[in-house]
Amino acid sequence: MTRHPLPPPTFLYGTAWKEERTAALTEVAVRAGFRGIDTANQRRHYFEAGVGEGLAAVYQAGVVQREDLFLQTKFTYRNGQDDRLPYDPAARPAIQVAQSLANSLEHLETEYVDSFVLHGPSSGRDWTDLDAEVWEAMGKERDANRTRMLGVSNVSLRHLQQLVAAHSERPSFVQNRCYARLGWDRDVRGFCAEHDIIYQGFSLLTANVEVLRHQFVGQLAARAHATPAQVVFNFARAIAILPLTGTSNLEHMKQDLAALDLSLTPTEVSSIEQMAG
Numbered sequence: 001m002t003r004h005p006l007p008p009p010t011f012l013y014g015t016a017w018k019e020e021r022t023a024a025l026t027e028v029a030v031r032a033g034f035r036g037i038d039t040a041n042q043r044r045h046y047f048e049a050g051v052g053e054g055l056a057a058v059y060q061a062g063v064v065q066r067e068d069l070f071l072q073t074k075f076t077y078r079n080g081q082d083d084r085l086p087y088d089p090a091a092r093p094a095i096q097v098a099q100s101l102a103n104s105l106e107h108l109e110t111e112y113v114d115s116f117v118l119h120g121p122s123s124g125r126d127w128t129d130l131d132a133e134v135w136e137a138m139g140k141e142r143d144a145n146r147t148r149m150l151g152v153s154n155v156s157l158r159h160l161q162q163l164v165a166a167h168s169e170r171p172s173f174v175q176n177r178c179y180a181r182l183g184w185d186r187d188v189r190g191f192c193a194e195h196d197i198i199y200q201g202f203s204l205l206t207a208n209v210e211v212l213r214h215q216f217v218g219q220l221a222a223r224a225h226a227t228p229a230q231v232v233f234n235f236a237r238a239i240a241i242l243p244l245t246g247t248s249n250l251e252h253m254k255q256d257l258a259a260l261d262l263s264l265t266p267t268e269v270s271s272i273e274q275m276a277g
Helices: 019-032 048-060 093-108 129-143 157-166 186-194 215-224 228-238 250-261 266-275
Strands: 012-014 036-038 070-075 113-118 147-153 173-177 198-202 241-245
Touching: 012 019, 019 036, 019 048, 019 250, 048 093, 070 093, 093 113, 093 129, 113 129, 113 173, 129 147, 129 157, 147 157, 157 186, 173 186, 186 198, 215 228, 215 266, 228 241, 228 250, 228 266, 241 250
Parallel strands: 012 036, 012 241, 036 070, 070 113, 113 147, 147 173, 173 198, 198 241
Antiparallel strands: none
């Protein structure tokens, strides 16, 4: 049976770099209201099994059911891993993709994920034959109903142009670190808008400290009785960025979700988009 895509959430909770706190923080995030969880089968930076433990706790408590959540994981190449590999390093890349996702499904105690993302191309410059093989293998995982949608992360405009030129399968998502000094990844966002791809932005706060400290953002926050972080997250949604947050603070989780209720004028949005671009 084909699994119909669940609409993407308005916010994603990122689970990187949390180690032994992963299960507890995943549970806290879902209880706080997050319905999108981002992880990766990359033990170097993620504890995906801990995400599964946190999810099991909220299911058991009746907070949500699996169908209420948007779960996203990633396939990571060998050079992005440590020695705790989720696949056989001697296997063909297509086999590694299948092994990685099968392992993720075990970690997350689910039969499928909503989004399966290539965690960065194999080359910093071009979409390679290796990437093409992996992308085709990911497509087979989607065809087998083990994922609903596919995505790519840490990509340039050149990568995306080459991907679209080489494959009939386009990503549903692009996930990038988003820098204000680069126009909030303007070129990649523009490509995504043209090709009906949802842009996911991470490090919106940590990569843009100068924006958080900017007088104009402070003024907007004061007017709205909000925080500068809330202004940035609301701005992100206004320019069609699906934001990620990885906060470990419950109060900040609640604030981040509430940020979507703020109201910025088109002029204010334009000013923030241009202030560091």
